[in-house]
Amino acid sequence: MAKKNWLKMGALMVFAVCGISMYEVAQAQKQDPKHPPVAGDGSLVVQLCDGKTNVTVPGVDPNTRLTKEQAQAVSSELMKLWMTKQDPAVAARWMSEASRSAAAEEKKPEPASGQTGNQAQEQVTPVSPRDFMIWDREVAREVAYGDQIFHDDKLIGSTNGIACAMCHPNASNTHPETYPKFQVQLQKVALLRDMINWCIEQPTRGKRLDADDPKMRALEAYILSQRKGVPMAPGKH
Amino acid sequence: MNPLKWIKRREEYLRERKLWMDELMSAGRAEEGRRKFMKMAAQALGVAAAGKIVPHAFQPVEVVQASKTQASMIEPFTFAYISDSHLYEKTLNERFVRQLERAVADVNALDPQPDFVLYGGDLAQLGQPGELRLGHQILKELKAPVRMMVGEHDWFLDMGDLWKELFGPPNYSFDHKGMHFITLMSVNEKDFWTDKGLTPMQRMQIVAGLDDGRQSRFEVGDEGREWLKRDLARVPRTTPVVVFSHSPLYKYYRDWNFWTEDAEQVQALLGDHESVTVIHGHTHQVLTHRVGKIHFHGMLSTAWPWPYAPEGLPRLTVQMNRPDPFNQTDGLGDGTLRVKKTGRVDKHYNLWNRNPMIVSERYLTSNGAEDVPAKITLPSY
Numbered sequence A: 001m002a003k004k005n006w007l008k009m010g011a012l013m014v015f016a017v018c019g020i021s022m023y024e025v026a027q028a029q030k031q032d033p034k035h036p037p038v039a040g041d042g043s044l045v046v047q048l049c050d051g052k053t054n055v056t057v058p059g060v061d062p063n064t065r066l067t068k069e070q071a072q073a074v075s076s077e078l079m080k081l082w083m084t085k086q087d088p089a090v091a092a093r094w095m096s097e098a099s100r101s102a103a104a105e106e107k108k109p110e111p112a113s114g115q116t117g118n119q120a121q122e123q124v125t126p127v128s129p130r131d132f133m134i135w136d137r138e139v140a141r142e143v144a145y146g147d148q149i150f151h152d153d154k155l156i157g158s159t160n161g162i163a164c165a166m167c168h169p170n171a172s173n174t175h176p177e178t179y180p181k182f183q184v185q186l187q188k189v190a191l192l193r194d195m196i197n198w199c200i201e202q203p204t205r206g207k208r209l210d211a212d213d214p215k216m217r218a219l220e221a222y223i224l225s226q227r228k229g230v231p232m233a234p235g236k237h
Numbered sequence B: 001m002n003p004l005k006w007i008k009r010r011e012e013y014l015r016e017r018k019l020w021m022d023e024l025m026s027a028g029r030a031e032e033g034r035r036k037f038m039k040m041a042a043q044a045l046g047v048a049a050a051g052k053i054v055p056h057a058f059q060p061v062e063v064v065q066a067s068k069t070q071a072s073m074i075e076p077f078t079f080a081y082i083s084d085s086h087l088y089e090k091t092l093n094e095r096f097v098r099q100l101e102r103a104v105a106d107v108n109a110l111d112p113q114p115d116f117v118l119y120g121g122d123l124a125q126l127g128q129p130g131e132l133r134l135g136h137q138i139l140k141e142l143k144a145p146v147r148m149m150v151g152e153h154d155w156f157l158d159m160g161d162l163w164k165e166l167f168g169p170p171n172y173s174f175d176h177k178g179m180h181f182i183t184l185m186s187v188n189e190k191d192f193w194t195d196k197g198l199t200p201m202q203r204m205q206i207v208a209g210l211d212d213g214r215q216s217r218f219e220v221g222d223e224g225r226e227w228l229k230r231d232l233a234r235v236p237r238t239t240p241v242v243v244f245s246h247s248p249l250y251k252y253y254r255d256w257n258f259w260t261e262d263a264e265q266v267q268a269l270l271g272d273h274e275s276v277t278v279i280h281g282h283t284h285q286v287l288t289h290r291v292g293k294i295h296f297h298g299m300l301s302t303a304w305p306w307p308y309a310p311e312g313l314p315r316l317t318v319q320m321n322r323p324d325p326f327n328q329t330d331g332l333g334d335g336t337l338r339v340k341k342t343g344r345v346d347k348h349y350n351l352w353n354r355n356p357m358i359v360s361e362r363y364l365t366s367n368g369a370e371d372v373p374a375k376i377t378l379p380s381y
């Protein structure tokens, strides 16, 4: 399997280059969403999704619900703070994306393209090729685990010897791009994981997986990866 | 008559008779051949005795001509098929067992009974003795005679030892009502296991994984093709031929071994004959193809349906609708083949939860212009 060899090679190279980043990944995973930071005086602290940028709302109890106006003010403040820490190019890209979606209805004319001048050849970003390698490797690892489960009746918890790949070689006919869609027999709009669970319980006679079970996540990763590039078509039957 | 001349003539007669007899008998069509020979020989001898024609009439070339009429004198008949049951032992998986039993009941309910039943291979899931013996037992319930074919799931644990013990050689041929039938072992694989030091079970597991790229591609192989050549050499070109093969004998989708590596060579061997129809297993779906004079039909599985491959689907195939994941026997079934006077067949797919599909001789001979099967409502994507 050429793909597998490639994965192995990639993993080795990345391992050699990126010891430090692996440490970073581990640190990020240690963030505990159940225990958000609290200010020294007990005021509410709101943290940005980067896990680093905080805004304290003085005198407000952490358990209060902010008004819409307060919430907007805090959000804007957080973004402003975050911008100051970003490379100007990243900040600019963020601004343009945010304004594009916020002002989509206004239909602003696009800035004239093809401008000439002494611009830098490439925009500076904090994302290095090394980062991409790490991300790819992490995804590949998740997909490989899913691949393994999908092909192994024991790993999927089958009680009758049947594995997913027996009916879905290369995850064919799983059509993840058609979800969400209404499934009469489930009497609801199903997500990919609902159909995975259906197939676990029915053909393979196993036990359904929790939505957040590592095996469910890996199965989703594998199934989705096999359909990379196929246009999304939610609701399609 | 000059006695010397008579003796010479008699020798010539005996020599020709022997040639002709060999021609008839050696094709492995002992029963048919013997009967036909006795009849024709009796006629010819009678005529000769009456002094109307000399024994020169016994010439091999006459046999070929006789079979030309034979082709148009095919007596229509029906045979049934069951395929790809992939049995596990009953304690592990009862569903596949029940499904094979359902197919057996279907065929036993046919009235009139088919002349014989083709079993299309993959009787077992992992070649286990318990699986093969269970299948052997269930197939004994069939009222009509069974013609067995081997699939890769039956073979790669012990390389066919038990299968051969239970069912006989995997390559054989027979004649029936003017037609020549050939069962061809077409799931040989080049050795991928010895170098890797794999156990028989590991080898079996790899072959059983449709999308497992560690295995080789299916082939008839040198020996198989040599056997086929010898067998065909004895069959007049005008005699309609039907080939039973587990792999499709053409190239559909390599990654899933919907594929026969030496397909072109096999087709070339078959191509000398005026009417050839291949009935194959392995693909678990409605599948139709034509290469020149050779028509191809797939068979349904009784265990699970397979998706159509992402590429390579033969143009003439009208797909079966995508199976319903909420119905475990959807896309499955068995079927019959109705042999026509021409020696071609109408292929009937008896889908368990759907209207039957018929892929007719007319559809294929008209290259898809006439008698087109109903189109699908849920296209594969």
Ligand SMILES: [Fe+2]
Residues within 6 Å of the ligand: B084, B086, B121, B122, B151, B282, B283, B284, B301
């Ligand atoms: Fe099969």
Ligand SMILES: [Fe+2]
Residues within 6 Å of the ligand: B122, B151, B152, B153, B246, B281, B282, B283
């Ligand atoms: Fe097969």
